[in-house]
Amino acid sequence: MEYGIFLSRQTTACGTEFLAGGLCKPGFEQASQEDLAVLSTLHIGEITDAVEADSIFAAAVKAACKPYTWAVGVSAHLPDMNVRTGGILGSPHQETASAQQLVENIGNGLWLYAKPGGPGMIAACGANAQQVFAAIPYTGFTHSEQAENAANWMRQNKVETFMVVTDGSGPDATGIVLVETGRHRLRETLYHSNQLKEKT
Numbered sequence: 001m002e003y004g005i006f007l008s009r010q011t012t013a014c015g016t017e018f019l020a021g022g023l024c025k026p027g028f029e030q031a032s033q034e035d036l037a038v039l040s041t042l043h044i045g046e047i048t049d050a051v052e053a054d055s056i057f058a059a060a061v062k063a064a065c066k067p068y069t070w071a072v073g074v075s076a077h078l079p080d081m082n083v084r085t086g087g088i089l090g091s092p093h094q095e096t097a098s099a100q101q102l103v104e105n106i107g108n109g110l111w112l113y114a115k116p117g118g119p120g121m122i123a124a125c126g127a128n129a130q131q132v133f134a135a136i137p138y139t140g141f142t143h144s145e146q147a148e149n150a151a152n153w154m155r156q157n158k159v160e161t162f163m164v165v166t167d168g169s170g171p172d173a174t175g176i177v178l179v180e181t182g183r184h185r186l187r188e189t190l191y192h193s194n195q196l197k198e199k200t
Helices: 029-041 050-064 126-134 143-156
Strands: 004-011 017-024 069-076 087-090 102-107 110-114 120-123 161-165 175-181 184-190
Touching: 004 029, 004 175, 004 184, 017 029, 017 161, 017 175, 017 184, 029 050, 029 069, 050 069, 050 087, 069 102, 069 110, 069 120, 069 161, 069 175, 087 110, 087 120, 087 161, 102 126, 110 126, 120 126, 120 143, 143 161, 143 175
Parallel strands: none
Antiparallel strands: 004 017, 017 069, 069 087, 102 110, 110 120, 120 161, 161 175, 175 184
16 A cells, blocks of 8 residues: 655744644645644643643644545644653544554554554554564663654564654653655654754
């Protein structure tokens, strides 16, 4: 199965910087990205509740996405958060739920694994999803290193289509959205300094 990928950096109406990317039907990359531009109208700058912030982003993503967008990940930098948060990932056409460290089939050949504190991952890895996600090592890596380590693990295990999202807020958080299919790869990093400068 073939996939399109997209990724952008945006700022909400209240100045909150975030990354939004995902997987879609081939040929609908620009349309998927344009649909998510509505997230820039959100007002969340003064929210201090982690669950509320994630819920607002999740609801906006669900409302914005059309059937051709199959998976979306968002990482946002929210100041003054004392827990890791600011990251959502999943199908915009399914019910929203908090990360529960479960492997879920989200349709279109994609499997979701989201654990509290992240990173969250989606991959086109079929019946091997449980084994692939369970074997990824996390200990000994910083927050940002965990994302790249997970991506490398996917490549080593011949998973050609995947995305990785980390929380952009909270202690030592570095927001990352990485999405890849075949030889096409997009990656951006959102630092607490609000100085992002990486895209490949």
